Amino acid sequence: MSNISKEQVRHVAHLARLAISEEEVEKMTKQLDDIIHYAESLNELNTDDVEPTTHVLDLKNVMRKDEPGKWIEKEDALKNAPDKQDGQFRVPSILE
């Protein structure tokens, strides 16, 4: 069926928020192509009348009571942050 192109690999890398080098694009294109070809063996099966399984247990939505509760304190939440300032996570500029 379809062959994965380098252009697709670059696009998918962007969607996945990964910076990949041209060398990696080359390698990844080949590897993803192999894996996708292997995955296409599934097309041997007719699944027109088969319902998809997202989850093996017959679970309905699980709700909890809408009550405020104690969770993590702000100082604790910031404890493992690579960069923080004035009780908030600090990040590089979002807008150019």
Added chain:
Amino acid sequence: MSLFDYTLKQLQDKLHNKEITVSDLVAESYNRINAVDDQVKAFLTLDEEKAKARAEELDKQDGDARSLLYGLPIGIKDNIVTKGLRTTCASQFLDNFTDPLYDATVVEKLQKENTVTIGKLNMDEFAMGSSNENSSYSATRNPWNTDYVPGGSSGGSAAAVAAKEVFFSLGSDTGGSIRQPAAFCGVVGSKPTYGLVSRFGLVAFASSLDQIGPITRTVEDNAHLLQAIVGHDPMDATSADIEIPDYTETLDQGVKGLKIAVPSEYLSEGVNPEVKQAVLEALKVYEDLGATWEEVSLPHSRYAVAAYYLLSSSEASANLARFDGVRYGVRSQQADNMMDMFKRSRSEGFGDEVKRRIMLGTFALSSGYYDAYYKKAQKVRTLIKNDFEKVFEDYDVIVGPTTPTPAFKVGEIIDDPLTMYTNDILTIPVNLAGVPGMSVPCGFSSDGLPIGLQIIGKHFDEATMLRTAYAFEQATDHHKKQPELGGAN
């Protein structure tokens, strides 16, 4: 002789009679780690100071009404969050995650049983791999022969138990990550029914498949450790709210009249002849014990690996989106805007296999490909699940090999992702169906490497699965053989 050669019950008697102390048990662990872990490389982080202090505390407590797990040294796979104890998932991305804010539910439960956490165990990065070679630290080695892999992704958890560095351990299993390393290392590992054990605090890989489970030296110990970690947890919305049986109570009821199904696909030509022979001999043991077995078919088994890689990678690509370099983990110092920071942090922090799976998953979920790949795989999952349900209408358990081959050499197939993936061909269908499965030692290859027997049960019927495993173990001596590592044996 190691203190860990005793069973859990024998150790409790010794503690009760004051022949040994909890401090002795904890010292046994660290002494053994000091002697052999430079060869085995099972541990990523040790918690020695706290563990020793905890042991002293436990030694002072009153001996009555103690839990059966009291004072026993345990190792925890490094994708299970431990409060204040570094949790890396064997990834450089979490190299600096030294101060997690809470304990996973399973860790909390173990604390109530008063086990002592010795440290965090090596694994394939984010549990993606079958050999531990994807650890971004150092690859764990097989205690039976350190030229060989211990399996993965819970390779550290299985190797640490086999090498007697801890009494028992916890692993996690998404496509075979407890059972395959248990088979390769000659120990007992079980993956419970999906939903039986809370996933709260397990760093998610593929949420619809992941389960935490116990790795031990004996089936009885496995049942005890499982008993301690199961149960409904409001913090995990997929946790099952069911009545929990006593798994140890029915262990010794035997297998007379038990109906065993053996899938022909599990003994086909892809399976190594020595592995096949060991499984056929195991079936003979079951016959002698009064069980019957018949060949059955799980006709969609051959599609399981393809379906699994699409589904697990898709779920992983979503789950691993949380690693953005903002709230925890390592941030790239190269970036000057937000998008660049995300991309560079993730690319610098993740290893090749993790990136490959994120890419595959992102592709399978992307616009225009979703129906052809992701949804198709979900439909095939239904067919695989139906295969199991059909067999379980007529049989009590399914038995076969855990893996097609014994352990392979370090470096042998690491550059060939597809061959690596097919290693889990016999364990993956179990996760897709959500049923419980376990591996018990059932022999050795001519190279002296362990072979595992896989026993698969019905949904939430761990009791029958464990009873089947126990009957085999009691009738055979495979589990008594020990790896000969250098150091203080």
